[in-house]
Amino acid sequence: MRRPGARDDSMTLTSGSADALKTLFGKDFVDGRSADAAGYGADSNRYYKAQPGAVVFPRTVQQVQELVKLANRQNLALVPSGGRTGLSGAASATAGEVVVAFDRMTRIGEVNMTDRLVECEAGVVTQQLHEAAARAGLHYPVDFASSGSSRIGGNIATNAGGIKVTRYGLTRDWVAGLEVVTGRGDVLQLNRGLIKNATGYDLRQLFIGSEGTLGFITSALMRLTVPPKNLQVMLLAFKDIDALMAASAQFRRELPVTAFEFFCQNGLQKVLEKSAREAPFDTAYPFYGLLEFEAPYESVLEDAMDLFESLSDSGQVADAVLAQSGRQAADLWFLRESLSETLSHFMPYKNDLSVQLADVPAFMARIDACVAQHYPDFCVVWFGHIGDGNLHLNILKPADLAAAEFKARCERVNADIFACVQAFGGSISAEHGVGLQKKNFLGYSRSAEEIAMMRAVKAAFDPNGIMNPGKVLPD
Amino acid sequence: MKVLVAVKRVIDYNVKVRVKPDQSGVDLDNVKMAMNPFCEIAVEEAVRLKEKGLASEVIVVSIGTAASQEQIRTALALGADRGLLIETDEEVQPLDAAKLLKAVVEQEQPGLVILGKQSIDSDNNQTGQMLAALTGMGQATFASAVEVTDDRVQVTREVDGGLMTLSLKLPAVITTDLRLNEPRYASLPNIMKAKKKPVAVTTADELGLALSPRLKTLKVEAPEPRKAGIKVADVAALVDKLKNEAKVI
CATH class of the missing domain: 3.30.43.10 (Uridine Diphospho-n-acetylenolpyruvylglucosamine Reductase, domain 2)
Known part of the structure; x- marks a missing residue:
């Protein structure tokens, strides 16, 4: 066999x-x-x-x-x-x-308002679920750039994460029930929408993130929540990654944070050049944090202001702007969300890594040093969902380097980077999955016994x- | 030279507007409100004039409910010096707005009044023009460039055939078009400072005026939803549909 x-x-x-x-x-x-x-x-x-x-x-x-x-x-x-x-x-x-x-298979059921559940067939597009929830006055909080195309079955099979994980968790946290066809040809109804169900192995969880290798998800009961109220969007500038991480921890402690994303100056520069937009600050800073939080009451906004005042007095936040309208909020989000698309023109070598939040600064320093030492002509662009320890590492192809050679050199970088991930006990795939691309590197994140x-x-x-x-x- | 800027609180540009079931208007309950985008451009232009040393003070005025103070605070955070709210819970139509602004002009004697060319809620595009007529000031609407020199202002306007440049004697009224500038973000330190800037509150009554709306809204309807596209079998069928159904060729 x-x-x-x-x-x-x-x-x-x-x-x-x-x-x-x-x-x-x-x-x-x-x-x-x-x-x-x-x-x-x-x-x-x-x-x-x-x-x-x-x-x-x-x-x-x-x-x-x-x-x-x-x-x-x-x-x-x-x-x-x-x-x-x-x-x-x-x-x-x-x-x-x-x-x-x-x-x-795109049928979507009536929203069950008592349990806040909605049944989706595997082919329902994520955005359809967002809209169905909104029509019922509710909210499906897992969101990412591809939500207009991605489908629920795939979201579940990859345990999709995205931009609101720091507040709402992963797709896994919103799957209340699954209908699957196993590789044996059995149809299983898993968990059936229950909140409490202490009856042994939760097979549902095995299918979430299984990438279709155990069976196919045909339908899912998705849990919904109440929509966030009065979201505020702010862009903050930091002198170094330590200041950014410290501020991030403080925001998450003191504010109802829904997202905290980060990117670095060279990434922002590329986005501004490509989109012909003006820089959000007069001065450039090495790191930026995009903070979104809920301010359901005026007092939350006041608390937030006090917090920013103390952070800027202590020099932890170098500068900050607050969106004054939905359009400005969208413009600030644009700076973060268009990074991936903008960088794609540079044929980047991409990696989707995660480490514990406390390890982020040391981990980034180690990777930067490794790339600078062995591949000094490579430009590293960092961005990601730093509120949950997920870093997107992008290495841009130098203009004068042939694509094939760049790819070959990146294959060699892989081993160095993954060894570094392993040393920090991190993950070689935070949210993009393993698929074909990373299967032979699995050993860097999972033991032989696992x-x-x-x-x-x-x-x-x-x-x-x-x-x-x-x-x-x-x- | 003082610059007076008028700002309006409207439904946020990014909100999907919903018509009330009884068709009496649009639903404003729990809807995000913001400064009219054209007014943001007006504030930005005034602040730039101040930064260039061409304006001594930027005064921002809004007409509306007490909540309009939020938009005045935003303007102050962007760099305006002080605010004035003409508070009313009534519907404010362009002629009333222009009369109220005229009263403020008489009090403040600004060298320049900058307004958005229209508000994105009622889309009237009248207040600036009416204000100019009532005060006898010159007007330059749909400005895409503004240049102040001594006692004159040169304004480039976007018109159908291209660009028109006007030279006006100050004081004058300018209404802003979309490409005049790109408004800045409100920085945290400036938002803090804005809290300490003065905002006066007055009423139409105190200005010696009474609101007298002349227009009555009969009915508000949502536009027809877009119909789904269809597939045609071949080019001939496409040409036939374009010619006989759509009547575009």
């Missing part, structure tokens, strides 16, 4: 299997080579070339179950596909797999290794 998680080259689509799929899916079957399959079998990570054998569009859980049973009988590899906004290649079909696209247990879990749910094979677990 092959190792759980490995991909088997015999799992390609035969004409017999294709016929069986056509029988099951009718017009919801698309040949992998046809124009209609374009875009499927790849996520936003452009590195892995899409070569799906077929794309199928299930409409019901029963169809997914039939598909998984068929795949078990005929040894077909299945790759789930949601909004394909992932960055780790987890939704990539690179070797003739059958892509299971949830585009047609990985052995992960393989055992995979084997229990997917004994034939048909569910998203070759992802997450190392080769």
